[in-house]
Amino acid sequence: MYFLTLTEEEFDGFIKRNFSHYTQSKNHYAYRNKFKKDVHIVGVKNEQNEVIAATLLTEARSMKFFKYFYTHRGPVLDFNNEELVSFFFKNLTKYLKKQRCLYVLVDPYIVINKYEADGNKINEYEHQKLIEMLEEQGYKHQGYSVGYQPMSQIRWLSVLDLKDKSEQTLLKELNYQTRRNIKKTDEMGVQVNTLKIEETDRFFNLFKMAEEKHGFSFRGIDYFKEMQAIYHDNSVLKVATINLTNYLNQLKNQQTSLSDEMSCIEKNLQENPNSKKQKTLMQNVKQRYDSTAKRIDKVKNLISTDGEVIDLAAALYIYNDYEMYYLSSGSNPKYNEFMGAYKLQWEMIKFSKERGIDRYNFYGVTGDFNDTAEDYGVQQFKKGFNAEVEEYIGDFIKPIKKNWFAVNNILQKIKER
Incomplete structure (x- = not known):
């Protein structure tokens, strides 16, 4: 085996053969390499010159003189192959030392537990051996967090399995109310359309309403435009609308x-x-x-005040060969009765089936299954689509320059006071 910098084509070929997160992609590398010059792709080849491990890493400035590296839900490799895991991480350290790396954050895309939507555990997967292997390499596991962490990828994801299921089967497996709501959207004539990148403001207006409703602040409109630019052919911005005149x-x-x-x-x-x-x-x-007469009067009033065509809900989706990711969304609470979010999800589930994608990833939940959880309503919405919750292994951090890393931690604590 030998460790090396991979070409775009080598990396892309390997990723297309091995399950991976959407951030581990040629599109991501090409964009950042062109506009930011802050990205690396490295991996391992065997004696037959075949790529058997790979990861995309990005760097960011830390303490002026050093860099922080992140593996973006990587690396992509067989974590059951202890020899390969050990070889990859030993050589990654050597590589990072040459890059003036202060520390590296690794968060492998590995499920450790699977739950029903209400929190009942379905499966538990052995992962202590991997934690021990990484700790032997100097990586410290950051714990099993619950909730949204500002500096980490979400550790809990809500996922619907589409594999070997027909559209009819998937519809049948939705809970009664969700299935009924989708039927109602058909009866009301709710439509789902694709937005061009120039129309991102229509999505963003709805996204801002979600921020206000849930009391959070995420990103500006430029972020969502950039995501579409990065993933272009593998991203889609969708909006659910209703023509009130019709x-x-x-x-x-x-x-x-x-x-x-x-x-x-x-x-x-x-x-x-x-x-x-x-x-x-x-x-x-x-x-x-x-x-019906009351509905007619209400719709007439809406047309006179809000116009003929109304945007109900919108979402940004990114996908690869393995998963459809429901990344960010928003809706106008004034029009909840038209249930645009339900229509949006169902149409994108069908969109995924048409492209042979086996997983529909509703993305993050907190991992708090109590009815007092901050995202309880969101969890119930996703539960209606028969999604299960996957718990991921979480973050590992390795200091590459230990003394300076300790100094950095002290400085961070001082800033937080």
């Missing part, structure tokens, strides 16, 4: 149909005025007629 016409047709039905029932009652069946039927149809 919906209004549909409601009017429905109202006419109900009116005709009431006329028919009235005729039957004239012939048989004591029919309980016809009286009950009239009551039910009248309730539906009145409800």
Whole structure:
């Protein structure tokens, strides 16, 4: 075996053959190499000159004179091969020393536990051996965090398995309310469209509403434009909309149909005025007629105040050969009744199936399964799609320049006071 810097083509070929996170991609490398010059791709080849391990790393300035490196859910290799793991990390240290690295953060894309959406553990995967191997190499595990960590990738992900499941099977496995909501979006004529990068502001307006609702601040609009530029053909910005005029016409047709039905029932009652069946039927149809009339008035008012076509929800998706990632989203709470978020997810699940992608990754949850969790509502939404929760192994940090790393930690603590 030998450790080396890989070419884009070598890296891309290996990644396409081995399950990996979307950040481990040729697109990511090409963009950062062109515009930021802060990216590296290294790996290991065997005696047959075949790539058997690889990772994309990025660097950032630390303490003016040094650099911090991050492996972006890498490296990608067989973590059951102890010889390979040991060889890779020993040689990675040698490489990083030459790059004036202060420390490196590694967070392998490895599941350690799998749970049902309500927190019941389904599977537990052995991972202590890997922790021991990395600790032997000087890496310290940062613990099993719960919640969102500002300096780390989320450790808990909500994932729907699409493999070997038809669209009909997936729909059947949704919970009743989720399936019903999706059906309603079809009845109301909710549509999902693709936004161009020049239309990112339509997504961002909805995203800002989500920030305000949940009380967080994430990124500016330039970040989302950059993500589309980085992953271009493997990213898509989607928006759920409703044409209220079309919906209004549909409601009017429905109202006419109900009116005709009431006329028919009235005729039957004239012939048989004591029919309980016809009286009950009239009551039910009248309730539906009145409800539709109220909907018509409401939609008319919405058209007059908000316009004919309304953006309901939008999301940024990034995907590779293995997963569809529901990365960031937002919706307008004023229009929750149109359930744009449900339509958005279902259409993208179908989009994934069409492309042979086996995993639909709803992305981060806190890992707190209590009904008091800050993301409890989000968890319930994802649970409705039959998603399970995967817990990942988390972060490892290795100081490359130990003395300076200790100084850096002291300085950070002083800043935080």
